[in-house]
Amino acid sequence: xxxxxxxxxxxxxxxxxxxxxxxxxxxxxxxxxxxxxxxxxxxxxxxxxxxxxxxxxxxxxxxxxxxxxxxxxxxxxxxxxxxxxxxxxxxxxxxxxxxxxxxxxxxxxxxxxxxxxxxxxxxxxxxxxxxxxxxxxxxxxxxxxxxxxxxxxxxxxxxxxxxxxxxxxxxxxxxxxxxxxxxxxxxxxxxxxxxxxxxxxxxxxxxxxxxxxxxxx
Amino acid sequence: xxxxxxxxxxxxxxxxxxxxxxxxxxxxxxxxxxxxxxxxxxxxxxxxxxxxxxxxxxxxxxxxxxxxxxxxxxxxxxxxxxxxxxxxxxxxxxxxxxxxxxxxxxxxxxxxxxxxxxxxxxxxxxxxxxxxxxxxxxxxxxxxxxxxxxxxxxxxxxxxxxxxxxxxxxxxxxxxxxxxxxxxxxxxxxxxxxxxxxxxxxxxxxxxxxxxxxxxx
DNA sequence: TGATAATTTGACCGGTTGGTAAACATTACA
DNA sequence: TGTAATGTTTACCAACCGGTCAAATTATCA
Numbered sequence: 001x002x003x004x005x006x007x008x009x010x011x012x013x014x015x016x017x018x019x020x021x022x023x024x025x026x027x028x029x030x031x032x033x034x035x036x037x038x039x040x041x042x043x044x045x046x047x048x049x050x051x052x053x054x055x056x057x058x059x060x061x062x063x064x065x066x067x068x069x070x071x072x073x074x075x076x077x078x079x080x081x082x083x084x085x086x087x088x089x090x091x092x093x094x095x096x097x098x099x100x101x102x103x104x105x106x107x108x109x110x111x112x113x114x115x116x117x118x119x120x121x122x123x124x125x126x127x128x129x130x131x132x133x134x135x136x137x138x139x140x141x142x143x144x145x146x147x148x149x150x151x152x153x154x155x156x157x158x159x160x161x162x163x164x165x166x167x168x169x170x171x172x173x174x175x176x177x178x179x180x181x182x183x184x185x186x187x188x189x190x191x192x193x194x195x196x197x198x199x200x201x202x203x204x205x206x207x208x209x210x211x212x213x214x215x216x217x
Numbered sequence: 218x219x220x221x222x223x224x225x226x227x228x229x230x231x232x233x234x235x236x237x238x239x240x241x242x243x244x245x246x247x248x249x250x251x252x253x254x255x256x257x258x259x260x261x262x263x264x265x266x267x268x269x270x271x272x273x274x275x276x277x278x279x280x281x282x283x284x285x286x287x288x289x290x291x292x293x294x295x296x297x298x299x300x301x302x303x304x305x306x307x308x309x310x311x312x313x314x315x316x317x318x319x320x321x322x323x324x325x326x327x328x329x330x331x332x333x334x335x336x337x338x339x340x341x342x343x344x345x346x347x348x349x350x351x352x353x354x355x356x357x358x359x360x361x362x363x364x365x366x367x368x369x370x371x372x373x374x375x376x377x378x379x380x381x382x383x384x385x386x387x388x389x390x391x392x393x394x395x396x397x398x399x400x401x402x403x404x405x406x407x408x409x410x411x412x413x414x415x416x417x418x419x420x421x422x423x424x425x426x427x428x429x430x431x432x433x434x
Numbered sequence: 435t436g437a438t439a440a441t442t443t444g445a446c447c448g449g450t451t452g453g454t455a456a457a458c459a460t461t462a463c464a
Numbered sequence: 465t466g467t468a469a470t471g472t473t474t475a476c477c478a479a480c481c482g483g484t485c486a487a488a489t490t491a492t493c494a
Contacts, residue, residue: 015440037251037255042481051444053444057441057442091426113337119396121334127395127399135399138400162421164390164393169385171385178336179336179340182347197378201378203372207427208422210371211372268473270453270455270473270474273452274471277453278452
């Protein structure tokens with residue numbers, strides 16, 4: 001038998017587990033850095049440390065690899081939004097969502113760039129995911145936010161644009177990392193910018209920029 | 218003589234002006250939608266309505282086209298930040314900067330995506346621009362913001378991260394357009410989302426989300 | 435152990451890509 | 465108008481790309 005894994009129904013062997021793992025790790029590295037079209041199968045095979053035909057034995061096409069990667073990563077990528085709790089304290093929930101998203105940008109920048117590349121170029125491979133599960137989840141959480149606003153627990157605002165604002169400000173530190181580093185200059189070898197960003201963003205989203213009315217005695 | 222334009226020093230002919238214009242317009246269309254590596258010279262020639270060798274007569278290489286495009290676009294792209302006025306009213310300046318950046322995202326999304334593609338993939342072609350002119354301009358405006366904060370005209374905050382936040386929230390509507398549309402659902406054929414975004418962002422940056430202490434009589 | 439299935443490899447293929455060569459056409463201008 | 469410079473096209477190339485194939489190697493297990 002020479003059927004590659006995708007066509008098999010039996011349980012996967014140890015070798016399959018290991019190789020597919022290595023391939024998807026390499027695919028994440030290469031796709032996130034170059035986009036789908038910019039990535040080459042040779043490059044992925046090289047990073048994965050195997051020959052191209054060997055790689056294509058496990059994933060028959062470049063598209064199949066990309067799809068498997070997207071499926072695997074999208075779920076965990078949306079976890080922070082799922083953790084958004086309707087029962088919690090509104091301001092605290094938003095703060096911790098920002099913090100979690102910033103941690104993701106710091107710890108999983110490749111995943112962020114994978115999606116950014118895709119969406120930026122018109123989302124040709126993940127349109128269904130955007131209009132389906134993503135929209136459904138956002139709709140659900142937007143309703144939570146709307147209820148908070150209605151109850152006077154946070155300022156009245158468009159919940160969708162609030163979510164967009166949190167996404168964009170936090171993912172910016174992953175997707176535009178080189179620009180952030182270039183502008184901040186050297187001397188930021190560590191992750192200090194993430195702590196500064198967290199401080200700034202939590203403050204921004206809660207209080208805004210206007211000077212708060214201090215009791216003027 | 219068969220020297221292409223780049224090597225010539227004499228004034229450019231009418232034909233050169235026209236063709237280079239058409240080429241850069243086509244290049245913007247194609248590079249912004251596919252990134253540098255994803256774009257093909259054939260594709261750009263096609264959009265420009267000329268043969269590939271003809272195109273390569275005006276720009277000797279794909280890289281030369283890309284560079285010319287970047288040089289041309291970067292300047293206008295930074296105009297809104299340059300307009301940031303140290304003498305103006307701080308909160309009003311920030312509001313109008315947000316508004317201007319949103320208008321750019323609405324009216325020039327291709328320019329935004331051109332840079333986003335580039336930066337996302339490590340800025341291999343514009344590293345110098347980021348570390349040079351861009352950083353210089355941001356440094357200058359950050360100083361203005363810092364002075365405002367010090368004078369108590371706006372809340373104390375990190376000026377660099379404030380600029381990042383304005384960039385990311387506004388450019389999000391150009392760079393992640395398909396995702397924004399997918400999440401908002403159909404029925405957004407017009408530009409209504411930009412007005413909603415403007416309302417939300419101006420409010421966010423000025424007041425934050427916390428309910429403002431209303432005079433409770 | 436031996437046979438069978440799973441895995442790996444090198445050689446290769448057709449299509450695409452960025453770019454070139456040279457002949458041909460057009461324009462500018464003395 | 466004549467001619468030299470400028471502009472355009474056809475044909476082409478070498479490198480690269482995603483993917484195939486058949487043969488060789490290794491793992492599995494009766």
